[in-house]
Amino acid sequence: MAPKDNLTAVLYGINDMRLEQRPIPVPKPNQVLLKMEVVGICGSDVHYLVSGRIGPFVVKKPMVIGHEASGTIVEVGKDVKDLKPGDRVAIEPGITCRTCYDCKSGNYHLCRDMVFCATPPVDGNLARYYVHDADFCHKLPDNMDLEEGALMEPLAVGVHACKRAGVRVGSIVLVLGAGPIGLVSMLTAKAMGASKVIITDLVDHRLNKARELGADFTVRIEKNMTENDIIKKVKSLLGEDPTVTLECTGAEQSVRVALQVTKSGGVVILVGLGKFEMTVPLAGALVREVNIRGVFRYNNDYPIAIELVKTGKVNVKPLITHHFTIEETKKAFETAKTGQGNPIKILIHANPEWKP
Amino acid sequence: MFSCNSGGADAKDNLSAVLCGINDLRLEQRPVPKPRDHRKYLSPNKPSQCTPTLEVLLQMESVGICGSDVHFLVHGKIGPFVVTDPMIIGHEASGTVVEIGKKVKTLKPGDRVAIEPGVGCRMCSYCKEGRYHLCPDMAFCATPPIDGNLSRFFAHDEDFCFKLPDHLTYDEGALMEPLAVAVHSLKQANFRLGQVLLVMGAGPIGLVTMLAGKAIGASAVLVTDTEDFRLKKAKDFGADCVYQMCEDKPEDEIVQEIKEELGCEPHATIDCAGAVQAIRISLKVTRTGGVVVLTGMGQLEMNIPLTSAIFREVDIKGVFRYNNDYPMAIDMVASGRANVKPLVTHHFKIEDTVKAFETAKTREGNPIKIMIHPNPNWQHCL
Numbered sequence: 001m002a003p004k005d006n007l008t009a010v011l012y013g014i015n016d017m018r019l020e021q022r023p024i025p026v027p028k029p030n031q032v033l034l035k036m037e038v039v040g041i042c043g044s045d046v047h048y049l050v051s052g053r054i055g056p057f058v059v060k061k062p063m064v065i066g067h068e069a070s071g072t073i074v075e076v077g078k079d080v081k082d083l084k085p086g087d088r089v090a091i092e093p094g095i096t097c098r099t100c101y102d103c104k105s106g107n108y109h110l111c112r113d114m115v116f117c118a119t120p121p122v123d124g125n126l127a128r129y130y131v132h133d134a135d136f137c138h139k140l141p142d143n144m145d146l147e148e149g150a151l152m153e154p155l156a157v158g159v160h161a162c163k164r165a166g167v168r169v170g171s172i173v174l175v176l177g178a179g180p181i182g183l184v185s186m187l188t189a190k191a192m193g194a195s196k197v198i199i200t201d202l203v204d205h206r207l208n209k210a211r212e213l214g215a216d217f218t219v220r221i222e223k224n225m226t227e228n229d230i231i232k233k234v235k236s237l238l239g240e241d242p243t244v245t246l247e248c249t250g251a252e253q254s255v256r257v258a259l260q261v262t263k264s265g266g267v268v269i270l271v272g273l274g275k276f277e278m279t280v281p282l283a284g285a286l287v288r289e290v291n292i293r294g295v296f297r298y299n300n301d302y303p304i305a306i307e308l309v310k311t312g313k314v315n316v317k318p319l320i321t322h323h324f325t326i327e328e329t330k331k332a333f334e335t336a337k338t339g340q341g342n343p344i345k346i347l348i349h350a351n352p353e354w355k356p
Numbered sequence: 357m358f359s360c361n362s363g364g365a366d367a368k369d370n371l372s373a374v375l376c377g378i379n380d381l382r383l384e385q386r387p388v389p390k391p392r393d394h395r396k397y398l399s400p401n402k403p404s405q406c407t408p409t410l411e412v413l414l415q416m417e418s419v420g421i422c423g424s425d426v427h428f429l430v431h432g433k434i435g436p437f438v439v440t441d442p443m444i445i446g447h448e449a450s451g452t453v454v455e456i457g458k459k460v461k462t463l464k465p466g467d468r469v470a471i472e473p474g475v476g477c478r479m480c481s482y483c484k485e486g487r488y489h490l491c492p493d494m495a496f497c498a499t500p501p502i503d504g505n506l507s508r509f510f511a512h513d514e515d516f517c518f519k520l521p522d523h524l525t526y527d528e529g530a531l532m533e534p535l536a537v538a539v540h541s542l543k544q545a546n547f548r549l550g551q552v553l554l555v556m557g558a559g560p561i562g563l564v565t566m567l568a569g570k571a572i573g574a575s576a577v578l579v580t581d582t583e584d585f586r587l588k589k590a591k592d593f594g595a596d597c598v599y600q601m602c603e604d605k606p607e608d609e610i611v612q613e614i615k616e617e618l619g620c621e622p623h624a625t626i627d628c629a630g631a632v633q634a635i636r637i638s639l640k641v642t643r644t645g646g647v648v649v650l651t652g653m654g655q656l657e658m659n660i661p662l663t664s665a666i667f668r669e670v671d672i673k674g675v676f677r678y679n680n681d682y683p684m685a686i687d688m689v690a691s692g693r694a695n696v697k698p699l700v701t702h703h704f705k706i707e708d709t710v711k712a713f714e715t716a717k718t719r720e721g722n723p724i725k726i727m728i729h730p731n732p733n734w735q736h737c738l
Contacts, residue, residue, distance in 0.1 A: 064707020098478040099410070099515035103682045135479035300485050311547070 005352070007346050008127035009329045010062050014020060014052045017065070017330050025131040029079040029171060032134050034071030034091070036350035038150040039126045042068055043179075044338045047192045057144075059120045066126025066348070067093040067117035070140070070149025080134040091125060091136040092302050093117035101229070109160075109299040117221035117299075126326065138302045141310045147347055148309055151316040154345070155305040160183030160298035162192055165244045165269045169193030174242035175215075176258060177178040177249035178206040180345050181271055183213060183319060185246045191212050198238055200254075202228070207340045212318055227253065240264065250274030256281060264288035271295050322346040323356055369683075371730070373709040376442045378432045381710050386444070387435035389413065389511035391457035404730040410460045410514045414451030414471065416730040417526035419506045420533070420700075421716045423559075425498060429713055439500045446506025446728070447473040447497035450520065450529025460514045470532035471505060472682050473497035489679040496677075506709065508730045518682045521690045527727055528689055529731055531696045534560055534725075535685040537651065538568040544622035545647045550572030554614065554622035556638060557629030557652060558586035558598075560725050562734075563699060565626050565651070566595050573682035579616045580634070585722060587606035593698060603633065611641045622646065630654030636661055644668040651675040699725045706730040 008022045027033045045065050052059050072086045083089070096103050096111040103111050103181060118124030125132070140149050162185060167173060171194040175186045178201035186197050194308060198217040199210045207218040217237040234257075235241060241263035247255055250272030258268045259281055268290060286290065308314040323346045324332035330349050335341060372386045390410035425445050432439050453467040458579060463469070476483040476491030483491050498504030505512070516610060520529045538561065553569040555562050558581035569577045579590040581600045587598040597617050601610065614637070617619055621643035627634050630652030638648045639661055648670055665672060688694040701724045704712035712728050715721065 098483075099513070101680070101683075103478075104483075104488055104515070105488065106484065107483055122453065135484075265459075303481070 005328055006129045007350075009065050009348075011048060011059055011065050012062050013059070015049060017049060017333060018186065019327065019329060022064075024129045024298060027075055027077040029077040030134055031077045031131045032083055032089075032137055033075040033079055033186050034089070034130050034132060034137070035074050035128055036071045036125060036130050037088070037146040037262065038070045038348075039066040039348045039350060040068035040150045041066075041336045041346045041348065045124075047248070047250045048118070048120070049333055053120075057120050059323065061121065061198060061341045063118065063120050064123035064127060065118050065126070066124040066298070067119075068151075068153035069093070069117075069130075069139075070146040071125075071130065072146075072351075073137070074129075076134065078158055083134050083137060083139065088146055088149065088151040089123055090140055090306065091117075091130075091132055092123065092136040092138060092156070092298075093153065094132065094297065095133050095136060096119055101336045107299060109297045115212045116204070116212070126329065126348060126350065128326070128352070138306060140306065144306070144309055147320060148187045148245060148316055148346060149343065151319065152182055152305045152309075155184045155188070155308070155314065155316060156301040157181055157295070158186075158188040159301040159304050159308070161185050161246055161269050161271050161295050164293050164295055165189075165196055165246060165267050167192045167244055170195055172238060172240060172243045172263075173197045174238075174258075174261065175199040176254045177201060177212045177251075177272060178203075178218075178249045179248065180319060182246070182248035183210060183241040183344070184214060184316070185212060185248055185271065186210060187314045187316070188308065189244070189307050194244075196238060198242070202235070205314045206344075209318065209344060213315070217316065225259065227257050229259050234261055245269070246271055248272045252280075254333040259285040259290065259292070262290045264290065265316060267291040267292050267293060269295060319345045320347070324348050325352075325354065326350045361513050369732070370507055370509045371382075371706055372444050373446060373706065373728075374442045375439055377427060377439070377444050381429060381445065381713060381738060383707065383709060386507060388509045391455055391460070391511050392435035393459065395459055396503075397725070400449065401660040410457050411511045412457065412460055412463050412514050412517060413509060413511050414469065414505075414517070416449060416451045416452045416505055416508060416510055416531035417468075418446035418531045419446040419728045419730065421446075421712060421726045421728065422534070426503075426713065426716045428498070428500075428714040430654050430717065433500075437500050441501060443498065443500050444503035444505070444507055445498050446504035447499075448530050448533035449473070449505045449510075450526045450532070450556045451505075451510065451517075452591055453510075453517070456514070463514055463517060463519070467517075468520045468526065468529065470520055470529040470682060470686060471510075471512055471516065471546055471598070472516040472678075473505065473533065474499075474677060475516055483601050488679045506706065506728060506730065507705070507734070518686055520686065524686070524690060525697075527700050528696055530727060531564070531699060531725065531734045532682055532685045533695060535568060535688065535694070536678040537561060537675065538564040539649045539684050541565055541626050541628075541649050542568055542572060542624075543681070544673045544675055545649045547574070547624050547647075551616060551623040552620055553577045554618065554625040554638070554641065555579045555595075556601075556625065556627040557581060557631075558583075558590040558595075559628060560699060561651060562628035563593055564694075564725065565628055566590060566697065567593065567694040567696060568688060569626075570594055571688040574701045576618060577620070578614065580614070581629075587659055589724065591656040592694075601633065601637075606646070607637060610637055614641050624649065628652045632658050632660075639665040639670065639672070642670050644670065647671045647673060648674050649675060652703060670705070688734060700727050702726040703736050704728050705734065 094116040097113040474496035476488035477493040
């Protein structure tokens with residue numbers, strides 16, 4: 001029974017997303033062939049659709065979209081020993097060179113020769129079939145489903161951010177922004193033992209979701225609020241200064257607030273990506289030894305993310321708000337673009353047998 | 357194919373030093389390897405594992421003898437690693453690149469390199485977390501069943517060959533291996549500028565550990581040993597003070613005398629002897645809140661005064677080879693912060709390998725590091 005249908009979602013140019021057939025790929029000896037199951041839409045996917053680029057990465061030729069995914073193994077390369085056909089996996093989308101200093105010292109996410117799904121010119125995995133290096137496919141435990149599998153990618157971002165922040169039992173955590181990344185960061189912080197988590201956003205329905213997911217306090221940022229207003233509100237609700245701030249918006253005002261509100265000796269993690277040049281009150285943070293650290297994707301975080309969901313410490317299911325089949329990909333991206341129906345995580349199902 | 361000063365890889369002469377059994381070391385011809393794009397690991401856990409890799413072909417220049425090489429010769433095994441089939445010996449080495457695989461980008465023929473002998477699988481969690489030295493499928497030169505590099509030619513992964521600055525000799529290149537062990541031990545000890553270091557044992561590993569400790573900026577290093585002549589060498593090479601260990605002296609007296617000699621308790625003690633007495637003393641003499649690093653390997657079971665270390669929060673850490681330490685080792689020597697040249701006491705051509713190992717076994721002439729030279733053009737300069 002040789003499958004011939006490899007329907008694939010391909011980005012041709014700005015606002016030009018097409019579905020087409022592509023050959024079914026053949027796995028190399030260290031790779032597996034996956035029947036793709038669930039692929040989530042990320043803000044970066046939408047950004048490539050709408051702007052055709054993110055910074056230096058420009059969509060110059062047709063590129064398959066999608067990188068937050070799970071699949072079922074249908075074939076393994078001859079050197080693959082730890083996985084077999086039938087295994088369900090979460091797919092870590094970036095393959096590294098494995099030989100440079102960054103790769104060998106454990107920071108493979110910083111590898112300059114990283115090959116990352118749906119970062120041009122590398123094809124993504126929103127297709128019916130896809131091949132990937134076996135060691136970047138993480139087996140899902142029996143009690144996790146394929147939708148949760150696709151959410152391991154954003155959850156890994158949250159795990160990496162909280163690790164970089166040193167969140168632990170007793171941490172007082174402020175999360176700025178309650179989009180999907182703010183929410184997974186909050187979930188991870190709680191799982192890591194944060195005693196209080198406060199989360200901010202411009203929009204009520206997102207803060208409602210945050211409360212549903214366990215936020216201790218929420219702050220709705222209103223248009224006329226100054227930085228000082230926000231800082232005062234956060235501190236008064238918490239009853240103290242946050243020791244960790246996870247900035248998940250990329251907005252300049254939010255970054256400014258992070259630097260001012262965080263406790264002396266604490267840490268600000270800048271997860272959100274915004275303007276290249278920002279005017280920020282740096283000196284105040286520096287003389288108080290507030291460390292400022294960026295994050296880029298994740299490294300060695302998938303196993304932790306899977307453990308968090310497997311053991312019930314984190315519940316990602318409430319993040320899922322919309323489902324589409326791969327045939328409805330354009331409609332899925334429309335929903336992501338317009339925000340109609342207040343989406344948080346939109347999932348696209350590539351398996352033709354999937355039923356809602 | 358590119359050739360280099362000694363006739364290059366065209367030459368069919370790949371004389372290799374092969375361990376065929378206990379005390380049975382033979383020189384044999386082996387085929388000259390070709391640099392590969394994929395490498396098969398012969399690991400007991402995964403019989404046929406293929407990891408994409410890029411290789412270079414090296415003309416071997418200097419290969420040092422390690423205590424483990426001698427141990428395999430004399431005992432045929434170290435712990436679970438048993439020499440069951442003929443195996444090329446040697447792993448502390450430097451060479452010249454003579455040929456590169458098609459996709460090799462960072463090295464070219466003529467480059468002089470220090471060779472890091474152990475390559476991990478690159479795929480497991482140890483490898484991806486930066487601790488490739490702990491990879492269960494590690495392929496390490498001259499740890500059975502993996503061939504070593506005491507031969508005229510040897511092929512190795514490009515990224516495990518480190519270019520030597522022009523002013524470093526091949527002997528210094530070969531010494532990067534033991535120096536990397538020292539660098540790794542000091543990292544485990546979290547050793548910093550201005551701290552005080554105690555090194556137990558003045559064999560080659562103790563000596564490079566002392567040199568590396570000074571290079572990092574130790575305010576003082578004390579080296580111990582049972583033998584006077586080794587302590588004298590340690591002093592010549594830069595130890596601030598030395599202390600002679602005596603088996604019969606009560607431990608607490610030794611602890612007291614070391615503290616007096618140093619003027620204080622060491623922040624870190626690195627044991628490079630593997631002897632029970634040395635390890636026991638390490639646990640007692642180290643400053644509260646300090647670190648004891650156990651580099652030397654001795655008996656599997658030991659009776660040790662653990663409680664004192666525990667409630668004084670003296671951490672105990674082990675050492676297994678090194679990871680990502682060659683660049684720092686090379687920098688220490690290139691910058692002049694560590695002088696490893698005097699460690700080389702004996703030279704032999706590869707044809708005289710058996711004699712070289714005899715010298716290592718009998719310790720005739722008090723060798724520290726014995727170098728073997730597989731390059732047929734090598735000449736002993738005095």
